[in-house]
Structure formats: structure tokens, C-alpha cells
Amino acid sequence: MRTAEHRPAAEPQPVSAVAVEPTRWPDVASPPAASRTRAAVTAAVVRRALHRLPLRVRFSDGTSLGKGGPALDVHDPRAFHGRIGSQGLVGFGESYMAGEWDAPNLVAAFTVLAANAAELIPAPLQRLRGLWALRPPRAQRNTPDGARTNISRHYDLSNDLFALFLDDTLTYSSALFRSFPADWELLSAAQHRKIDRLLDIADVREGTRVLEIGTGWGELAIRAAGRGAHVTSLTLSREQRALARERIAAAGLSDRVSVELCDYREARGTYDAVVSVEMIEAVGAEFWPAYFRTLDARLVPGGRAVVQAITMPHERMLATRDTFTWIQKYIFPGGLLPSVEAVAETVRDHTRLSISRRDAYGAHYAETLRLWRERFTERADDVAALGFDETFRRMWTFYLAYSEAGFRSGYLDVQQYLFTKNKEDFAR
Template sequence: MTDLYPAVHEPAVETWPSLAPPRSNPVRRAGAAAAIRFIARDLPATITMDNRTYGRGGPGMLVHRTGPFLDRLGQDAGSGFGEAYLAGDWDPEPGTDLADLLMPFAERFSSDQDRRLLPKWAQSLRWLVTRSLPTDQENDRAGARENVSRHYDLSNAMFTEFLDPSLTYSAAYFDDVTADLATASYDELSQAQLRKLDSILDAAGVRSGSRVLDIGCGWASLAIRAAQRGAWVTAITIASQQALLAQRRIADAGVSDRVQVALRDYRDQIGVFDAVLSVEMIEAVGEKYWPVYFDAIERRLAPGGIAVVQAIVMPHERMLATRNTFSWVQKYIFPGGLIPSVKVIEQITAEHTGLQAHVIRHLGADYARTLRVWRDRFIDHWPQIADLGFDPTFRRMWEFYLAYSEAGFRAGYLDDVQLLLTKR
């Protein structure tokens, strides 16, 4: 993977005010340094800081600016590490892939208690250096539209540069997920995305004449695929620019007579459908509204209807431990988002609806492969993306987001599941 930015990056703070060097606090800086040393004792990676190395060896991390790096960690443990990367305070050692470097950290989150990043007593003090969820990311109707627009309306052209031709922005379904990630190809991704779309339609029993609701339709790849089977599709999104491109793609595919795209919140949809589909949209709903979301799915299902929800999930204990923490991903990528667990989905559907949910497929390893292709293409196509008006800090932000996510799926800290929902 070719490096396209300087070894030490300087963000434009007028554009990225959150990346301005934080005010130094000697106590917090010392605490962050102690945490780094503690973490590194059993970490299969190498952290080089002030010409000293920490860790047991492995993928290398080079800290360029120790003071700001430690200040960011000490100020906000939830976002500081990622912000330090955006600011150019650290980089992978030359020749080290970013996701490979992040893997040891992700593995600690997915492992047993005695191998977690911090001991239990230290975890109990995290509140001192973590921020709670902000009140301005509420997912009521107005807030949800603002939160979703900040990501999905970012630039249709930018997404087109790295997604496959179907513009499917979710985990693909590969033939072989055991192959070397370095061999993952764009052509392979294109076929895997179509396989994923078909797996959802097959599970929901979508065929000619089926009435289908696609909640959070993205750029309409699933709606188009369903219409090509002869289904009648209502596809809804609350991202205005996304809706415009979805309509154009539907027209180009020749299925405008079978697909209606609506700029509509899932809470406002009416009617009943034979199949209700929702692919990686629940992560943007917010914990407060999960019962509302599943109630809406149940209300839209015709008698005998089937719903399929594809969702990114995390272990239930980790979800409970982090659900009130303002994370780097929420701050920079998905405002208002929260990843659920399979257990909480089962609990909510059992307690608040008449739906029965069970997992029919795990796609965690597939998502790691999907993310690797996206990241490779994003970097390869960076000149074209930069021409759209995005700066080098944006490039670092998205590279970190894609690599961070890939590491989470590779480590098993994250999974992606397809759930079948039927009325009890």
C-alpha cells in the first residue's frame, strides 16, 4: 500500500479545530504514559516513543510527537488515540499495515478479562478520561436526519470511488474468507456483494410480486436486485443526496416502475409488506429507539411476512460497558450511532414486539475482507478523492476508520450477522 502523506502530518486546525494541540496537563500526561507502559507489557506490537521501545515486538508504531500524543490520550481516552493519528502524532512504522498494527489492540478488547487492555481496577477509573454521549446527537426525527446526512450525504462521488459498482456499503458475502486478505480483489468484492444481496432476498422469500420495504436503502442496490426478481419495492432513506443518486441508479437499471424511493423516516412508513429488509441501518438508530425500530418492522409486516436485518454487533458485555461513552467513531464518522449485541436484539424483540429473532449467518470475516478492499481502493483513488475537495486529514480519518473497523472484525471484537425476524 503506497504512502501518500508525509511521515509527520500537520492538520489545518481552522478546518479541524478538534485536532488543535490540547492544553497540556502534567498529571493526565503522566497517567497516559503509565497506561501506555502497562498496556505494552503484554502487547504483541512495538511502540517507539522518545527513542524508547515498548511492547513484545510485532507491528510497529512510531510516535512523532510524544507530548501532544499523551495529552490527547489523557484528555479523552475514547477519542484520543484516533485523534492523535489524524493529527499526525503517530504513524505505523514504514512497511507496517495500519490494520495489522491495530489488531493487537482489538484482540485485547475481544479476549478474556485477564488479557484486556487495562486491569479491572483501571477500567473502573475510565470515567475520569472519557466523555459521555453529547446531547446534540439525539436520534429523534430531526436529529437522525442530521446525523445520517453528515455521513451518507458526504459525497456520492467519494463513495463511488471506492465501493463496488453496485454501491453496496455493507459487508459482502465471499466464497472463501480464509484466503489471504492481501489477495482480496475488487472483482471478487463485486461478486460477493451480489451474493450478499441475494442471500438476504432468499432468506426473506422475495420473488415476483412480493411487496418489499427496504429501510435505510443506501444507494438502492438491494432494491434494484429485488425489483429484478419482479418484486414491488418501497425504499426509504433520510439522506437526501443519497436518495437522489438512488433514484438515478434505479432509472439506469430500468426498474423505476417497480421501485419507489422516498425520503422518509422509518417511524413514518405506513402499509404492510411481505418482506421488510434493513441492512446495517440499526447501528444508526440509537439505543433509546431500538424498541421503536423493531416495533416499526413488526407493524409493517403482513401476516406471514418475513423481515431480515443485517447488523454489525459486538459482545453484549462490551456494549454495556461502552454504550454511554463518546467514541472516536461517533465523533468523526457516525454521529449518534451505537452498535448493538445479538443478545440485546433478542431481548428487545422478545420484550417489546411479537417478533422472534434468530441469526442465520455470520459475516464478520467477510466484513474484514470487504474493508480491506475498500481501504485499498480508497488509498489508490485518493488523487481523485482529493480533487473533490477533501484534504489529507480527511484521508487519514477514513484510512483509520476503515483499518480500525477491519481490525475489529479480524479480532472478533465485532461481528456482522443476518437475522431472520418472524412473528411469533
């Protein structure tokens, strides 16, 4: 009978070597050391978790764990366990960036891990999370100054980088497809379908005054202005603002669209519609009330706010909201995904808005991310030509695959919300 840990016939175990630049990636090049005891405990906990999963975890000494399934190859077990022991899941991601482990099908391996996220850590350790989990640094709080810095670290990387893997609309949010599997040639149309649906729900038409919170590279503003609306769009990214303005001017719509470098909390005026696509993820739980109060304050009575939001399970949000994650450290500083329950509670307790509609379509995001990830991989040489090293490319491959797996497993979802501000509430 085969045990959970065994020595199968030898399989090639290629050792990955990533040249890590220590000044650029200090914690990847030289991870904090875990004590011998902590490393041993970590190895035992990790192996206990892995042997119960439908994975095939292959170690460089020829041993393997798991019940079979997608492969995960650990090239340097000591470093792998040591990083997790000292940095938790941050260390797991940094170990991948350093080339200490890999997977032939990264999305498949992540999908298994995401589907079992709540059970990976034993219940007693879950209850002691406050003692061992890393805490978010105060520097990443999304105060007006902190939000500017956090946004810049991701969205000001390079417009050329994003253009390499996004479609011609430069839309960096979930598309809406007619059928699966999705096709790259249809991605632009799927993005327009998503944008047009949001604008329809917001009832944007000729003469509508629209506030957009989170410009991106301007495609939604262009589509709204093409309907005859007048759009004020807010962003904290200088790079995005510059290119969005260029694209709006090229479309001949500069007289209908104003793109402002402005925090949502600094917005003024009132509007018939407010639209915000996948921006709430950068707000932070501390400021969710301020975000929804802004929607309320900027809407005229009878107005409509449409928000597209990535969500996670409420129990996992509560368990991890005070934990410093790999995504926060390397991809979205200060970011946190809300839950459907958290959105409902915040709107109920802090605004006069009503949730009139909520539609979920996470499977579409999984396909969107797959197309982005495949495009990013295909254009790896172009990414390198822009000056992004191998560690960065592994980091972004990890991010895109990790996100795709979250949606494929159902751990993540994406919602389109309609919030209304009834005139009757102001006539009493």
C-alpha cells in the same frame, strides 16, 4: 535480558507532519490540554498497557515498548500522551489524524489492540469509567431530527467519494465471498451474492411487497424489483436518494421502486417483507425498541423481516454504550453497535417477532473492508481532487483500518437475522 522498555539499535523514525486546517479540524489542530498530573498518569497507564502487548511501539527518543510484533511509531510522545489524557480514545484517533503517530501496517497494529480491548485499561479505571470517559453529546441523539443530521454528516459527504472505493454496485456493507483471500474483480459478484441471499431468506419473489429501511445507493431495491417485487425504500440521505433514483430509472424499474426521504418511524402500510441492511447501527440503543416495533408493525402476519447487523460483544457494549467514541465524533454520529444479546432482548421484550435464523460471517467483512481500504489508498489523489484534505484522508484510513481489524480480531461480527411474524399468533 531484554526489558520491556529498551533502547535498540537506532531505527529510522520518520517524523510525520500533517498540515491541519484549524477551522475544519479544531480539536485536531489544537487539542484540549491535559493537566501535567493527568498527562503523567496517562503516560504511565498507556506504557503499562503497551509493554504487555505483542506490539513494537517505537518512540522518537529511541526507546521502545512491547513484546514484539506489528510496529507502531510515536513521533510526538508528549502530544500522544497528552491527547489520550484529555480525550481518551478520541484523542488516540485525533493524534493519528495529526500525524503524531503512525504504523507501517495499521491493520495489524489495530488487530492487536482490538484483540486486547477489554484489558487495555486497568480494572480499577474501568470501574471509574463514568468519572473520566467522555459522554455522547445530546445533539447526537437519534430523534427524527437528530437522525437526519447524523445520517447527513456521513452519507451526504459526496456520492463521488464513495464511488472511488466501492465497487460498481455501490454497496456499502459486507460482501459474501466464495473463498479467501478476496479479489477486487469479484467484489461486485460477492455483493450480489449477499443481496440475493438476503432476498432469498426474505422470500422475495414476483408480487412481494417489500419495505427496505436504509436505501444505500439502491442496489438491493434494484435486485428485488428485478424479481418482480414492489419496493418502498426509505432513506434520510438526500445524496443517496438522488443517485439511487437515477440508478433505478436507468435499470427501467421506476414503476416498481419508490425511494422516499423518510424516517423508519414514519413508515406506513404493511408489507410481506422488510429488509434492512446495516442500518440498525445508526439507530442508537435508546431507539432500538422503536426500530424493532417498526419491523413488527409494518409486517403482515406471516411476514418475514431480514436484518443485517454489525455486532460487538455484550460486555463491551454495556461498558461503552454511554461513552463518546472517535467513531461517533468523526464517522458515524449517534452510532452504536448492538450485541447479539441486546437484539434478542429487544425483540423479545418489545415485539411479537421471533428470531427464526441468525448467521454470522465476520471474516467476509474483514475482506470487504480490506478491499475498500486498499482502493481508497490507491485513489488518494482522486480523493484529494474532490476537495478532501490530508487530515480527512488519514481519518478515513484510520476508520477503514480500525473497522477491518475489529473483524479480523473477532471483536466485531456481522449477522444476518430472519425475524418472522407467525400467523398463528393472530388467530388466537
